[in-house]
Amino acid sequence: MSRVLVVGGGITGLAAALRLAERGETVTVLEAASEPGGAIKTIRRDDWLLEGGPDAFVTYKPGAMDLVDRLGLAGEVIGTNQDHRRAFIVRRGRLYPIPEGFYLLAPSRLWPFMTTRVLSWPGKLRAAFDLVLPRGQSTADESLAAFVRRRFGREVLDWLAQPLVAGIYTADPAQLSLRATFPMFLDLEREYRSLILAMRARRLAERSVPADRSAADLSRSAGARYGVFASMARGLGSLVEAITDRLPAGTLRCSVRADAVVRTAGGWEAHAGGEQLAADAVIIALPAPNAAALVRPVDAALADLLAGIPYASTATVNLGYVRDQIRHPLDGFGAVVPAAEKRRLLACTFSSVKYPGRAPKGQVLLRAFFGGSLSSKEADLPSPQLAALAHSECAALLGIRGEPEFSWVWRTRVAMAQYGVGHVDRVRAIREREKALPGLRLAGNAYEGIGVPDCIRSGEAAADSLLH
16 A cells, blocks of 8 residues: 545544554545644634634543654643632523532432532432332433433433533434443443442542552543543644644645545545545545545445434634623633523533633633534524624623623534434444445544544544554
């Protein structure tokens, strides 16, 4: 193998290209947009550092940290603010702390859970039934909503699980596959029966393990792990810049859209911008619907499988304020908004509290999130209207007086793959079809994970598979 085409210049495609270039292969990356990075977008505005897409990655998944080390950027990794490691849930227009020890779907500590004001007493008592309920029947797959309702009841689903999971997947929990997203909870139910007992056992086990236990182990233990989130001092865009700087000159071709990928006697060929680009192998690092359009002439069944993975679009609004404009103490990393609250805002992060270097002294940077599968129309609002909506929503929740110093809207179309019930089986079928097409690999957030480390790992795995 000597020539590889990578279709897609997001973090997945760039990671794949870098891995191949490091092994001495000739690589060409085709990116339809005018610049690489995909969902990752960082800009500087005087002393403000603004992130359009993701602003962090988890350190317990090796993809991102390994890449950072190879790029020589380890010294630029920054952790979250140790003084305010908590977040809030919005209920009845007020912000309440997420119960200490509550991890996505289940509590590991009973007292904070029983005293939280997020849930009513009937809701708490229903959740306590988890202590005596039997294990669920083994099924091929189960939606996250069905699982949480079965173990803890509707209130825990509506006011805790749904907004917390939406902060990761922007998904409808009634459609989201538990097996594809949080299989650990199925494993815990199978092993311990009660999730409360399982989470408590894991929390107690932490006290008896060495202090140098791996971050991967910590990620599976009880309670929120705000300390495993990290970012880059110059924003995640610095990863994109470092990769593109490392690639050989001429590797990256922006504003070039691939229209088709076809097999030839010598390998593969991409039709892009009026050119026919020959290659020994192709990595398609695009959202699944776009990948489906490219592979349909080659394998219609594979295209149908890819097209069946739905996506949601999102929009992020960065808002800058003078600190004195905001009455809320901002003593946390942000707030998530349950769909049951009937607000148009999905979440708001206090970016300049969460990470240093995001705002000038005496000022505050907020990031408001819109879109997702449950409120898709907000992501399509005109930018001035969306910026005004973001300010209005945040002002109502945080007690903001006056207008923001500035606002910046960033949209990511077809951004978030939605891992519906049956997703694991769908991906298995996709990988089987892929095996029948030597020299073609599929990578991205549509398959085995949606976070930045998952995408990096997916791109590198595709490259390694071709190299081997």
